[in-house]
Amino acid sequence: MSNIKLDFEPQTFQNVRDFKSDNMKCLVFAYVSLVFLIKLVVCDGGTNQIDKIIDLTWAVDVNPISWPNNKKFMYTRQVEKQNEDGSWYATNEYCSGEHGGTHLDAPYHFYQQGWKVDDIPIERFFVQGVLVDISQEVNDTGRSTQLTIDHLDKWIKEHGSLPNNTVMLIRYGWSQYYSDYDAYMGEGATPNFPGMTPEAARWLVDSKRIIGVGVDTASLDQGNSTTFDVHKILCSHQIYGLENLNIPEDLPAKGFSLVILPMKLKHGTGAAARVIAVPKSMANW
Template sequence: MALVCLSVLIPVISGEMKVVDLTWAHSASTIYWPGNPAFNFSIMSREKLTNYWYESNWFSTPEHGGTHLDAPAHFSKDSWRTQEIPAERLIGPAVILDVTSQAKADPDYRVTQADFEAYESKHGRIPHGAIVIMNSGWGSRYPNKTRVFNSDQPGTPSTFHFPGYHEDAITWLVANRNASIVGVDTPSNDHGQSTDFKVHVILGENNIPGLENVARLDQIPEKGATIFVGSIKLFDGSGGPARILATFDQDAKPCDCVSSSSSIATFVGTSVLSVLLVSCIV
């Protein structure tokens, strides 16, 4: 009988462990796709009561704006809605695809299969359960709506020019690697000029969540970080705001961890004191 062990190395104490917040704060400046209502934040109470200070606020937001998660149901009717995404799909080893030079030369650039192959030539095979994110350098434009959409008409999607993935590259990734999430630092996993949103459709039909407007990707390594996606668990939702964190040992050389197709691989250096959690299924 086969023995399958699922291992997760969790760094708990390290003077060298770094945590980077990959999230833009939700506020009045949050960028939404045209046609969505604006973010709303209202103060209900901020006052000193007899024995304590008390605050309570009210806010409303569309699901898809700022740093957020797309549930597969966003573009696939029978796929996972937000609350149905398994928790283990929200944690995984980071794969950061640096296409900043390509995007600088061509704002309509779409990540290709060759970009994935180039990454693997440099860093090794994309691991099971990876959270794959394109870094196009677009984070430096946020939250300037004109610069993020790269258009003087930010209310007109047909004028948008920003990078994303090519549908052929995503088809290859889905067929050949077991990624948990696919994301970008731009407003959409599809490039700005897309009208059919094929990347969204392919990801949705394969139950792969998406991340958009991911922040500060230049502050984490292309390989070696672990990403945690704290998405709102909105019942019946097609997505929602997300707090995305990356952690890595900034002094350690990343190691490749052997994992099954359902395990979470993490990269932990020698200076990190870790707890090894092992769940074995016989």
């Protein structure tokens, strides 16, 4: 058997080493990129996107939360009967103010040139949702707690910029008191519960991204407000309110859309509303 001489130039081995080195660099870069992406998704709440429909609405019954000078919901006539042929028949009639239970505040509520309920463009009821949760602070400091610009700036720092066409939900942790009128509204003649500062309301207006604000209390303003500055600021920019929402503890800061379905009241200053959080995968708006 003849001897075979393998005559590799030194440069050939160098090319092989460079090839391995370059591929290793690519693998390391891909690994680091993947780790960064996973961390980004986790930190940004991506993995916390909701995967089911969540109803944020309290059922309307004979004991709903209602603003003190608003007529409470009540049935004025109820019929339930078995007909002679064995069939069943039932019907109800009721009376209610506009601002009780889970409901929408139309801009006209505090702004003469504002939209009434039936004027609000329907596109503004299919929106992006974000949540600012200060419930822990409320637990620590109580009913006097206010949402401030600092809370909003902190949210932006942690979660990024607000999307367009957004309704911001604010969770004070007040849903836990809904079944107890005195605990929810406060004992005494003057309501007493957490709210937003006027400066925070102006921040929302200036963002140009917010078209609605929802809270798990009975008012956008702090309970003891007599001037309702937050209402006035938001309504004067055609930003509607959602009050008495049932916001669960596990709703994430972002990663959901909202469907808002108020009763289409002609000339309405407000209306009972069904408010639903839906997964991003189900929303194409």
